[in-house]
Amino acid sequence: MVYARQLFDEMHKPRSFLWNTLIKGYVKNERFIDAILLYGHMHRMGVRPDKFTFPFVLKGCGKLDDFSVSVGEGVHVHVLKFGVDLDVIVRTELMVFYAKFGELGSADYLFESMADRDLVSWNALITAYAQNRHADKAIGLFRQMNLIGIKPDAVTFASTLSACAHLGCLQIGEQIDQLTVNENFETNMVINNARLDLYAKCGDMDTARYLFDEMSKRNVISWSTVIGGYAINGDSEKALDLFTKMQAAGMEPNHVTFLGVLSACSHAGLVNQGRSYFNYMVSSNNCNIHPRIEHYACMVDLLGRAGLLEEAYQFIKSMPMKPDxxxxxxxxxxxxxxxxxxxSQHIAKILCNIAPQTASYRVLLSNIYAASGRWGDVEKVRLQMRRKSVKKIAGYSSFEATDKICVFFNGGDQLDPMFPKVYDVLEELSRKIKDVGSVPVTSAALHELDMV
Structure with a gap:
């Protein structure tokens, strides 16, 4: 790229084609800032950009941090100014850019206003929804796409399977999985890893392990997905056993692998083993496995679960980065x-400074007070939440019912016509649970929390 830039700078009034070629080269070589700076220079030199310029400039903006949002929005203005906003490729890159920064409204608007949509456009929005916690919309878009006869590709399947995994929609995921088999994608590494992720997150580790064992080729994502799957499903022994096999196979673990390993140690109470794995990460020459803040959180969880609260506190104080x-x-x-x-009080004060509008930490502190019978302190926490207008975000769960994704919110949605029936069933279940001798733990319950 240095030589290419040198040749370019020696040219007298290079045409837009040459500007585009150099911008593309910078993006291909992951020199995104240089690509954007060159575009700015192109603009200052009065060279008119075209429909081939903007896709690479937008791709460069999307690869940078949040400061590039305003730059990308400025590029969008240029797209409109130079009349290339109806080009499918340019519009698709705009969608990808906005989705990268969570601007799904803008991405959706661009998609809906497209006269002609190609497969890349559909994939861009499906992927955007899947990656921004709108998995239900990703699945709905996949269905819509199939209804109008657009044939999905590997990217479509991988993104939609990821959406199903996020929602825990095993039944719908199995149907899409079968479609990948029908389309002969069984050897596609990306799709196979998405299949592993689906079954692992939906708790079907037998199927996940079967698929893993049947794969002719596996990469670090394949191993990490199954190790993490065992960990989140409480089978720490199998998680650590598979990690040992991974090392024996000569596969180099990455930071995601170690998240699964440390999580497995935490759930099994294997403190010394967890320390050993973490120390290995610290001393490793491989920068891909140096501990990140998530690994420190796993170690705190491991020590905390084991009752080593003071050690966990000192561990946090010794972190090389600021704890979040x-x-x-x-x-x-x-x-x-x-x-x-x-x-708890000390930590809660720290958390209130770090995340003043996050209700969950204040609620957790209030529950700790309640469990200790300190109801006066419970009331103080609630008053603080009212004064600061801190609202508890309602929890929810999703489930499948006759091929539909239903969402159930904590506290219920009284506008939903099914609300009375849902609570009739819940009351009946509660009675049956009590009849068999189960006693709910209410010592830490916050009464009338919806008043906060």
Missing amino acids: SGVWGALLSACRIHQNTEL
Whole structure:
């Protein structure tokens, strides 16, 4: 690229084709800032960009941090100014750009206003929804796409399977999985990894392991997905056994692999083993497995679950980076389990400074007070939440019913016509649970929390 730029700079009034070629080269070589700077220079030199310029400039904007949002929006203005906004490729790259930064409204508007949509356009929006926690919309778009006869490709299937995994929609996911088999995608690594992710996140580890064992080729994502699947489904022994086999096979683990390994140690209470794995990461020469903040949070969770609260606290204090709310939140959860009210108060104050509008930490502190019978302190927390207008975000779960994705919110949606029937069933289930001798734990319950 240095030589190419040198030749370019020696040219007298290079045409737009040459500007585009150099911008493309910078993007292909992941020199995104250079690509954007060259586009700015092109604009200042009065060279008119065309429909071949903008896709690469937008791709460069999408690969950078949040500061490039305003740059990308400026490029969008140029797209309109130079009359290339109806080009399918340019419009698709605009969609990808906005989706990258969570601007799904803009991405959706661009898609809906397209006169002609190709497969890349559909894939861009499906992927955007899947990656931004709108999995239900991704699945709906996949169905719509099939209804009008657009044939999905590997990207479509991988993104839609990822959406099903996120929602835990095993039944719909199995149907899409069968479509991948019908379309002869069984040897596609990306799709096979998406299939593993689906079954692992839906709790069907037998199928996930069967698919894993049947794969002719596996990469680090394949191994990490199954290891993580065993960990989140509580089978720590199999997770660690598979990690040992991964090492024996000569496959180099990455930071995601170690998240699964540390999580497995945490769930099994294997403190010394967890310490050993973490120390291996710290001392490794491989920069891909140096501990990130998520690994520190896993270690805090491991120590906290084991009741080593002081060690966990000192571990946080010794971190080489500033601990975030996830790290402190892991210790606060452990304090609740072990009823350490004094340390809970200290951590809660830290969390309120880090994330003042996050209700969950204040609610957790309030539950700790409630479990200790400190109802006056419970009321103080609630008053603070009211004064600061901190609202608890309603939890929800999703499930499948006759091929539809239904969402059930904590507290219920009283406008839903099914609301009375749902609660009739819940009351009946509660009665049956009590009849068989189960007693709910209510010591830490916050009464009338919806008033907060």
